Amino acid sequence: MSATPLPPTDTQPHSLLADFSASAFTMGVLASIVGFSSSFAIVLAALAALGATPAQAATGLLAASLAMGLCGVWFALRHRAPISVAWSTPGAALLIGAPVLAGGYNEAIGAFIICALLINVTGLVKPIGEAIKRIPRPLANAMLAGILLPLCLAPFRAAAEMLFAALPIIAAWAIALRVKRLFAVPVALIVFAAVLASGITGAPELAQGARIELFPSLQPIAPIFSLSSIISVALPVYVVTMASQNIPGIAVLAVNGYDVRAGALVRDTGVISLLSAPFGAIPSNLSAIVASMCCGEDVHPDRSRRYWAALIAGLGYILMGLLAGPIAGLLLIAPASLIATVAGLALVPTLLASAGEAFAPAQDREAAGVTFLTAASGITLLGISGAFWGLVAGGLVYWLLNAYRKGAT
Numbered sequence: 001m002s003a004t005p006l007p008p009t010d011t012q013p014h015s016l017l018a019d020f021s022a023s024a025f026t027m028g029v030l031a032s033i034v035g036f037s038s039s040f041a042i043v044l045a046a047l048a049a050l051g052a053t054p055a056q057a058a059t060g061l062l063a064a065s066l067a068m069g070l071c072g073v074w075f076a077l078r079h080r081a082p083i084s085v086a087w088s089t090p091g092a093a094l095l096i097g098a099p100v101l102a103g104g105y106n107e108a109i110g111a112f113i114i115c116a117l118l119i120n121v122t123g124l125v126k127p128i129g130e131a132i133k134r135i136p137r138p139l140a141n142a143m144l145a146g147i148l149l150p151l152c153l154a155p156f157r158a159a160a161e162m163l164f165a166a167l168p169i170i171a172a173w174a175i176a177l178r179v180k181r182l183f184a185v186p187v188a189l190i191v192f193a194a195v196l197a198s199g200i201t202g203a204p205e206l207a208q209g210a211r212i213e214l215f216p217s218l219q220p221i222a223p224i225f226s227l228s229s230i231i232s233v234a235l236p237v238y239v240v241t242m243a244s245q246n247i248p249g250i251a252v253l254a255v256n257g258y259d260v261r262a263g264a265l266v267r268d269t270g271v272i273s274l275l276s277a278p279f280g281a282i283p284s285n286l287s288a289i290v291a292s293m294c295c296g297e298d299v300h301p302d303r304s305r306r307y308w309a310a311l312i313a314g315l316g317y318i319l320m321g322l323l324a325g326p327i328a329g330l331l332l333i334a335p336a337s338l339i340a341t342v343a344g345l346a347l348v349p350t351l352l353a354s355a356g357e358a359f360a361p362a363q364d365r366e367a368a369g370v371t372f373l374t375a376a377s378g379i380t381l382l383g384i385s386g387a388f389w390g391l392v393a394g395g396l397v398y399w400l401l402n403a404y405r406k407g408a409t
Contacts (some may be wrong), residue, residue, distance in 0.1 A: 002320040013134055014055050019080075019304075019305040019307070019308055020308055020339065021299075021300050021308060023299055023300055024299050024300055024305065024308035024309040025308065025309075025312050025328065027085070027293060027294060027296075027298060027299045027309045027312075028294065028308065028310065028311065028313045028315075028316065029312060029313075029314025029316055031084065031290045031293045031294055031309060031310075031312075031313040031316075032290075032312070032313040032314075032315075032316025032317050032320065033186065033316065033320075034183075034186070034289075034290070034293070035084075035086055035287065035289070035313065035317070036065070036317060036320045037185060037186045037189055038185040038186070038242035038346050039086075039087070039089045039092070039185075039346055040061060040155060040159050040327060041189070041343045041346060041404045042089055042092045042093055042096070042343045042346055042347065043060070043061055043064060043087060043089075043092045043282060044057050044327070044328055044339070045092075045096050045339060045343045046092040046093070046095035046096050046282065046341065047060045047061070047095075047280060047282075049096045049097075049098065050093060050095060050098065050101070050104075050105055050107065050108040051100075051101070051104040052105050052280060053105075054110075054328050055216065055328075056221070056280055056329070057280070057328045058107060058216035058319075058324045058325045058328035058329075059216045059217065059219060059280050059324075060220060060279065060280025060281055060282070061216075061321065061324040061327065061328055062146070062216045062218065062279075062321050062322070062324035062325075063218060063276045063279035063280060063281035064087045064191045064276060064280075064281035064282055064284070064321070065087075065219045065317050065318065065320060065321020065322075065324060066276070066317075066318055066321050067087075067187075067205075067272045067273065067275070067276035067281050067284045068085040068087055068272075068284045068314070068317050069085075069314045069316070069317030069318035069321060070272065070311055070314065070318065071085040071268065071269060071272040071284055071314070072084060072085040072311070072313060072314030072317065072356040073311055073314035073315060074268075074314075075265070075268070075310065075314075076308070076310040076311035076314065077306040077307075077311065079260055079307070080289060080304065080307050081189045081253065081258045081260060081306075081310075082253075082256075082258070082292040082294035082295050082299070082306045082307050083253065083258075083260065083265065083286065083288060083291065083307075083310055084249070084286070084287040084291040084293075084294050084309040084310050084313060085269065085284055085285070085287060085314070085334045086235065086245070086284070086285065086286075086287035086289075086290055087281070087282050087283070087284055087285075087336055088240070088241040088245055088282055088283045088284070088285050089245075089350070090144050090240040090241065090244045090245065090350065091115075091211050091240055091241050091245075091282055091283055092282050093144070093147060093148055093151060093347055093350070093402075094144075094147045094236055094237055094240055095108075095233065095237065095282070096151055097147055097150060097151065097378065098232060098294075099232055100232050101228075101229050101232075101233070102226070102227075103224035103229070104222040104224060105152050105221065105280075106113065106221060106222055106223060107223075107224040107225075107226055107279060108229070108233065109221045109222075109223040109224070109277065109278060110224045110225040110226065110229060111229040111230060111232075111233035111234040111237070111278070112222055112223075112234075112273075112277035112281070112282065112283065112373060113225075113274065113277045113278065114225070114230050114234040115233075115234040115235075115237045115238045115241070115277075115283050116270055116273035116274035116277050116283055117270070117272070117274060118234065118235075118238045118270075119238060119241065119242070119246075119266060119269060119270035119273055119283060119285070120174075120267055120270025120271055120273075120274060120343065121268055121270070122242065122265035122266055122267075123263045123264065123265070123268070123269075124292055125261070125264060125265055125268025127244065134389075135243060136238065136364065136367070136395075136398055137243065137357060138357065138358045138359070138360070138361055138364040138367065138368040138371075139358075139364075139367060139368060139395060139398060140239065140240065140243035140244065140366075140369075140391075141243075141244070141353075141354040141355070141357040141358035141368070141373040141392045142354070142355075142358035142359075142368040142371035142375070142394060143236070143239070143240065143367070143371050143372075143375045143390050143391050143394070144240050144244055144350070145351055145354040145358055145372055145376075145377075146371065146372040146373065146374065146375025146376035146377075146386070146390055147240075147346050147374075147375050147376070148350060148351040148354065149351065149372075149376045150376065151340070151347055152344045152347050152351050153344070154337070154340035154341060154343070154344035155169070155170055155340070155341040155345050156170075156391065157337070157343040158338060158340060158341040159341075161337055162335065162337060162338065163198055163409060164337070165195050165200055165338060166337070166338065166341050168191050168336070169188050169190075169191050169195060169341055169342065170186050170197060170341070170345065170346070170380075171194050172188055172190075173185070173187065173188040173191075173345045175187075176188070181349075183347065184345075185342075185346045188342055188345050188346075188377040189342060192334075192338065192341075192342050195338070196334055196338075199324040203388040204275070215322065215325055216324050216325045216328070218279055220278040220279055221278060221279070221280060223277075223278065228285070229350070230377060231388055232388060235245060235388060236391075237282075237283065238283075239391065241283050241285050242266075242285075244354070245285040245286060245287065245288065246265075246266055246269070246286045247286050248288035249285065249286025249287055249288045249291055250262045250265070250286060252288045252291045252295060253286075253291060253295070254291050256295040256303065257261070257303060258295070260395055263288060266286070269283075269284050269285050269286060272284050273285075286368045288314065290310075290313060291310070294306060294307075294309035294313060333399040342393075355372070358371075358372060363401075364398065364401075366397055366401060367394045367395070367398035367401060368394065368395040370390070370393050370394045370397045371390045371391060371393065371394025371395075372390070373390075374386055374390035374393045374394070375389075375390030375391075376390075
């Protein structure tokens with residue numbers, strides 16, 4: 001079977017303005033809207049679960065938006081390739097179910113810094129990156145699916161609790177999913193805003209002294225470092241970020257004919273994550289979904305000019321990040337169950353994709369199943385969350401079964 005030919009490329013050097021196209025601009029704007037609106041609720045829910053106040057959550061959202069936006073613009077200009085950067089949505093999903101840290105939000109900031117350092121070192125030290133690649137993908141996906149399962153149940157629990165508020169959001173998401181998958185979460189967010197505006201939720205007014213800041217201030221937070229937060233938060237977020245985001249992001253670029261230095265890209269996302277972590281930003285990473293949008297032929301027939309889509313997407317992230325204050329203000333006025341509804345719906349595609357990849361290889365289903373069930377159980381052992389123990393338990397089963405198969409042959 002012959003390989004599918006890559007899209008054409010013009011080898012002649014162009015100036016930045018000569019490479020611009022209306023189609024790249026349009027796709028870049030769409031990519032930034034999809035990338036931001038489909039997951040900002042997850043990021044806010046994660047920061048709130050870690051103990052952030054609404055003001056701190058706004059700062060974290062702003063810092064994360066600036067980090068991935070600036071990094072995306074830098075990559076596009078430096079490499080002239082549609083290298084897209086996003087925050088770690090799987091990492092944020094994991095954080096929603098993370099155990100309560102003794103040091104509160106300050107300890108979470110310490111875990112963010114450690115995670116960023118691990119990503120940076122992975123890009124610098126090739127053997128570490130190779131070791132991460134060797135983590136069986138069924139187990140990494142099973143761990144992520146197990147973490148996401150309780151979160152994806154939230155919309156249906158909310159429907160039982162607030163039927164007339166949650167049902168319109170779920171219905172709008174399902175209808176939009178049928179018409180155009182990319183717009184499902186943005187449509188759900190619009191209906192979510194309409195439900196809040198209607199007053200049927202009985203959402204309380206702002207408490208005395210509470211206010212929504214239009215422009216959050218970038219104030220760093222003193223980190224607290226602990227072994228339990230490193231094992232329960234930093235390591236699991238690092239693993240899912242590498243396995244579910246960075247490695248697929250590199251693969252998308254390779255499939256589309258872009259020869260980039262993977263180690264350097266991972267290193268640079270680690271650097272920007274380290275700079276933004278003290279402000280509450282979850283890690284930045286290479287994006288696979290947005291990169292797929294920016295790499296396609298709809299952007300431009302000449303793939304050497306498609307980097308403009310990633311550049312515009314990066315600028316879009318920066319602009320939307322400036323609205324972090326009003327967006328985070330939703331935490332003050334929206335019922336928690338409705339916020340969880342939007343976040344849960346946004347995570348359903350990720351859950352299905354992760355579960356599908358986890359259980360696809362028949363020979364690894366038992367190991368994936370142990371990983372999935374342990375991670376979904378929500379257990380905390382020795383101060384360490386079920387996400388880590390799921391990977392450990394599943395890894396042991398995986399090793400035992402493969403050792404037995406090798407011995408049998």
